[in-house]
Amino acid sequence: MSQSERISATVPAGAGLGLKADHYAQILETKPALGFFEVHAENYMGAGGPPHAYLEAIRARYPISLHGVGLSIGGMQPLNKDHLQRVKQVHDRYQPGLFSEHLAWSSHQPAYYNDLLPLPYTEETFQRVADHIDEVQQVLGRQMLLENPSTYVLFEDSVIEETDFLMRVVDKTGCGLLLDVNNVFVSATNSGRSASEYLASFPVEHVGEIHLGGHAPDEDEQGHPLLIDAHDREVADPVWHLYRAVIDRVGAVPTLIEWDAEVPAWEVLYAEAQRAQAILTQRQKQGASYAQVS
Template identity: 55%
Template sequence: MNHRAISVPTNSLPASAGIGLKPEHFLDILDQRPDLGFFEIHAENYMVPGGPFHYYLGRIRADYALSVHGVGLSIGSPAPLDEAHLDRLAELLARYQPESFSEHLAWSTHDGHYLSDLLPAPFNAATLARVCEHIDRVQERLKRRMLLENPSTYVEFSASDMSEAAFIGEVVRRTGCGLLLDVNNAYVSCTNHGRDPLEYLRQLPLSAVGEIHLAGFARECDSLGAPLLIDSHGAPVAQAVWDLYDEALALIGPVATLLERDNDIPPFAVLHAEANAAQQKLARLQRKVAA
C-alpha cells in the first residue's frame, strides 16, 4: 500500500483542559466566558447547513479553540468509506477550521445500515490494511492529520494476532495519523481483559498523542460475576482514571485534555470543575517542565 504524505495544519489545540460542547450549556458559556482551553463537538451533530447549533457554535468558536470529534466514519468497517459522509465532514471542517479532528478505531456501518454503537474489530493484518487504507483516504480528502482514538472493548477476537497497542502503533507508523489517547477507554478495556493499564500506555506510540480524553464509566458484572466496566460517559471521572491520567502526563507531558459527558449531563459548573481539576494537573506539570 502506498501511503500518501498529508498536509498538517500548523495550529493545534492548547495544552489545556476543554469540555465537550452540549446545547444545554450554550447560554452558560456565552454568559460566563469560562477560562477553558477549547471545546469539542461531535461532527455528526453539525452536518446541516444552518440552525441553532451552528448559531451558537459560531459565537463560541470566535473565542475558543475547537476540536471536532467524528463518530460516523466507521474506520474499521470492511466496506469502503461513505464518500458522501466524508464530503459533509470536509465542509464542516472548512467552515470552522478546527485545531483538531479525530475519529474512532471502530466500525458502525454494515450493508448500508448505520449501527448506533462503536464496535470493535480483530487486530490482524486484514484489519490493519483496511484501517490504514481508510485513514489514508480521510487524511487525503480532509488535507489534515487525523487523530485515532483507542477503543473501549468488552470482548476480544480469536482472530487477533496483534496486541491493541502494537496495532495502533503500526497504524500510526504507516499513515502518519496521530493518537487521541482516551485514558478512560484504556482503563476500561484493560480492566475488562485483565491487563495492566499502565503497561498498555507504555506500549502505545505516545509521541503521536495530540489530545487526551477523560470520562466516566459504569460498573457491571458479566455472566460469571466478574467485573465489567462500561464506557458510559455518564458519570464523573473515576479516581482510578485520574490516577492513570497522572501516569499518562508523566510519560507524555502536558497535552490538550477533554472532559467528556454525553449522558446524564450535569450543570455546566459541574463539568467546569472537573475540567479545572485536569487544568491544575496540567499547570503543575507545565511549571515543573519550565523549572
C-alpha cells in the same frame, strides 16, 4: 461572522469540554476560561439553524476540536463518501485545531448502528484501517488523530496487540493518536489485563490529545468486572491516577472531559475540567523547572 474575527484555531495543551446544547447560552454569557471545546461533527451537519449559530459564536472565542463518530474507519466496507464530504464541510467551516476519529466501526451496509464497535486486529484489518485513514487525511487535507477504543469482548481472530496495531497505523499513515485513558482502563479491566502495562507499550510520543470520561460498573456472568464506557458521571479515581502518570511521562497535552449522558449542570462539568487543568498546570511548572536545571 467572518473567519478573521475568530480566535486562533490552535488547541492549547489545556483542558477542554465537550460542547452541549444545554450549555450554549451560559458559555456565551460567562465566557469561562477553558482551553477548547470539542464537538461531534455529526451534530453540525444540517444546512443551518441554531446549532450552527451557537457554534459560530463559540468558535469565535474558543479553539475547537472536531470529533467524528460516524466514519466507521474500522469497518471492512469502503468509507461512506457522502458522509466524508459532510465531515469535510463541517471541518472547513469551523477550522478545528484537531480532528479525531475512532479505531472502531459503526456502519455495516446498509445500517448505521450509532455505536463504536470493535474489530479483530489482523493483517487484513490493519490494511483496511490504514487505507481508510489515508483517505480521510487526503480528503480533509490534514493529519487526523485515531482514538483507542473501549471494548467489552475479545476476538478469537485477533493476532496483533492493540498498541502494536496503533503503532503500525501511525507509521503507515502519519496520523497521530488520541489517547482515551478511560477507554484504556475500561478495556484493560474488561479483558483482565493491566492498564499500566498497556500504557507502557502505548506510543505516547504520537499522542495529540487525551480523553477522560466516566464509566459505569457492571459484571459479566462469570462475576468478572464489566465496565461500561457510559460517559455519564465523573472520571473515576484510577483513571485520574493513570492520567497523571501519562502527563508526567509526556508533558502537557490537550485534555478533554467527556460527559455525554446524564449531562450535569455546567458548574459540575467545569469543575472536572479544572481538575485536569490543575494536573496540566502543575506539569508545565515542573517542565519549566526541569528546563532551568538543565
